[in-house]
Amino acid sequence: MPRRTMRVTDEDRAPLQRALRELRERTHAPTGFPADVRAEADRAARRRPRVPPYDATALPLFTIDPPGAKDLDQAMHLARRAKGGYRLHYAIADVASFVTPGGPLDAEAHRRAVTVYYPDTRVPLHPAALSEDAASLLPDRDRPALLWEFDLDADGAVSRTDLRRALVRSRARLDYAGVQRALDTGTADEPLVLLRETGLLRQERERERGGVSLDVPEQEIVRQDGRYVLEYRTPPPVEGWNAQLSLLTGMAAADLMLAAGTGILRTLPPAPESAVAALRRAARALGVNWPDDMPYAVVLRALDPAHPQHAAFLQECTTLLRGAGYAVFDRERPAERPLPADPVHAAVAAPYAHCTAPLRRLADRYALECCVAAVAGSSPPEWVRTALDALPAEMAAGSRRAAEAERECVDLVEAALLRDRIGEVFDAYVVDVIDTRPTAGTVHLYEPAVVGHVEGDPDGPPLRLGHRTRVRLIEANPGRDKVWFAPA
Numbered sequence: 001m002p003r004r005t006m007r008v009t010d011e012d013r014a015p016l017q018r019a020l021r022e023l024r025e026r027t028h029a030p031t032g033f034p035a036d037v038r039a040e041a042d043r044a045a046r047r048r049p050r051v052p053p054y055d056a057t058a059l060p061l062f063t064i065d066p067p068g069a070k071d072l073d074q075a076m077h078l079a080r081r082a083k084g085g086y087r088l089h090y091a092i093a094d095v096a097s098f099v100t101p102g103g104p105l106d107a108e109a110h111r112r113a114v115t116v117y118y119p120d121t122r123v124p125l126h127p128a129a130l131s132e133d134a135a136s137l138l139p140d141r142d143r144p145a146l147l148w149e150f151d152l153d154a155d156g157a158v159s160r161t162d163l164r165r166a167l168v169r170s171r172a173r174l175d176y177a178g179v180q181r182a183l184d185t186g187t188a189d190e191p192l193v194l195l196r197e198t199g200l201l202r203q204e205r206e207r208e209r210g211g212v213s214l215d216v217p218e219q220e221i222v223r224q225d226g227r228y229v230l231e232y233r234t235p236p237p238v239e240g241w242n243a244q245l246s247l248l249t250g251m252a253a254a255d256l257m258l259a260a261g262t263g264i265l266r267t268l269p270p271a272p273e274s275a276v277a278a279l280r281r282a283a284r285a286l287g288v289n290w291p292d293d294m295p296y297a298v299v300l301r302a303l304d305p306a307h308p309q310h311a312a313f314l315q316e317c318t319t320l321l322r323g324a325g326y327a328v329f330d331r332e333r334p335a336e337r338p339l340p341a342d343p344v345h346a347a348v349a350a351p352y353a354h355c356t357a358p359l360r361r362l363a364d365r366y367a368l369e370c371c372v373a374a375v376a377g378s379s380p381p382e383w384v385r386t387a388l389d390a391l392p393a394e395m396a397a398g399s400r401r402a403a404e405a406e407r408e409c410v411d412l413v414e415a416a417l418l419r420d421r422i423g424e425v426f427d428a429y430v431v432d433v434i435d436t437r438p439t440a441g442t443v444h445l446y447e448p449a450v451v452g453h454v455e456g457d458p459d460g461p462p463l464r465l466g467h468r469t470r471v472r473l474i475e476a477n478p479g480r481d482k483v484w485f486a487p488a
Contacts, residue, residue: 016416019479020120023408027401029116029123036104041127044105045134049097049144052165056147061091062172062191063137064179064242070132071115071124073357075145075170076245078194085159086152086198090249091145091168093135095126095358095365101383110390113398115360116405119221119413124360131359139170146368148249156201161252163375180236199241202248210297211349213240214321215305216314219449221413232449234305246356247348253371254351258343260374261331264367264391266354268346271320278435282316286466296320297349309466311444312431321347326354326363326392330385337388363395411482414450418476418483425472425488430454430463438462443471443485452483460487 024031033041061075075091099106109125116123124131137143147166151159182188183196206213220233250266257263276296283290283299286309290299300317303310330337345352355371358364366384373380428443431451439456441463454471456463463469471485 016412016478017120019412019416020118020409022479023405023412024118024123027404027408029118029401029405030112033108033127034104037108038127038129040100040103040105041098041129044098044100045129049094049134052094052144052167054147054164054166056089056091056145056166057142057169059089059168060191061089061137061168061170062174063139063170064174064176064238067175067177070128070136070138071359072137072170072173073359074246075137075168076191076195078191078198080190080194081151085154086156086194088148088150088152088198088245088248090148090150090245090356091137091166091170092148092249092356092364092368093137093359094144094146094165094368095130095135096369097144098130098135099126099365101381101387109362110387110394113362113394114402116398116402118405119409125362126359135359137168137170139173142167142169144168146372148252150248150252152198152201156198156205158248158252161256163256163371165372176236176238176242180238183238195238195241195245199238199244202244203240206244206247206349207297207301209349210295212297212300212317212321212347213243214300214314214317215240215303216311216318219410219451221409232444247352249356250352250354251348251350253353253355253367254343256371256374257329257353257367258339258351260370261339262329262373262380262385262388263370264326264328264353264363264388265340265343266324266345266352266363267327267340267343268321268324268348269342270346275320279316279320282465283313285464286310286313288313308429308468312429312466315431326395328388328391330388332379332385361395362398363391366391410451412478414452414483415476415478415481417448418450418473419478422473422476425470426485427468428454428471428485429468430465433463433465439487441465443469445471450483452485454485454487456487463487 059077061077063072063075065072073093077089079087081087112125115125137145145166145168147164147168149162153159179192183192218233220231254265280290288309303314305311305314327340328337329339343351353367354361355364355367358368366387369384370380427446430441431444432442434440439458439460439462441454442451443454444451470488472488474486475481475484
């Protein structure tokens, strides 16, 4: 997969920014917080939240996030255990310590459900006074947190889980590129070396249980020096290792809630047989070796996303990961909120819960409260149990808004990049073909990092999935027309 980038010129930027503003208006993205919400957030940020009885500020936690991020949900520390294996501390921002249930701040969070990102701004779940300051796990500041403690054996399997409220103090704010560079050059401190060790072990445990992590190159919009850059991005290995620790925590949270009988799970049903059959046809068309007796997850491990045919197949694989949602259950109301009949998340290959990003995702705050109660052997607070019914629909609506914003932002930037290049011919490869219209589908350009629709003559030759082709740009109008190609 090519990684070359293309900048939007100063002349392009003005119409693009207008189009982005129009997009936010069209999708009803809030431009700010109501006055009563800001006032409550400011009061919560000024007052000292309840101090947890457990002081863990001596623990040298660190965060790993994109450069410039201020809404830091997670901090971690890893150490070797004297008897073998590892100890992982994973601290999560304690948003519930700042939010009064039923108040204006809580109600606004329920309306938003998730933080939505745009190239030129973000629409946060909580006001910056909390999400980027008082509740964020910024370095060298005491913060209330939900502190997970895991013991892992020498193979990376969890042997013990604990969770408590704690006062924590992060020591360092790291970024992915810097951590990867330190690991690659042998200059990383031991906790980062252990992040690699445990991450690799957890990836092996994922393989064993049949879990799926799609290594699909992504289009990413980056703003540099006041200009937008659109590039294909394959995450560095450290992002995958870090994600495994978040995944581990989400699996532990699901197990706790299921054992206690009350909680909220992240769900994904198994792919229907028709979708799997279609994917097998795509594999044959792309020359991907998929023996009949080989599990889908095993096939993915052997693919190289830098190979065009493999990248196209990985893109097709995303069709098996559709239909994610949330499921709530409550042991005190088993008729209305029964335990899920099948709690396994199909991609994780285990029960799973969102619980590691409460600054940016509403459901996580509730899952964490359910987990704390489960460890204590008590019922979750009434404000948690009362809100459970509405959470799946609220999260679905927020996730749709976020997905629409992401998709349309990429469309806008693509059109801005190419609007002065109508009629030019580009090298590309085909990543999707419409079953009922074999001369139409989707292409990835090699340069710039654009993914667009291609439409050929109905009587022309069919597109060849995963193969190189040349296409001519037909349309590109920021805010009006997506990029559109025809075979050259």
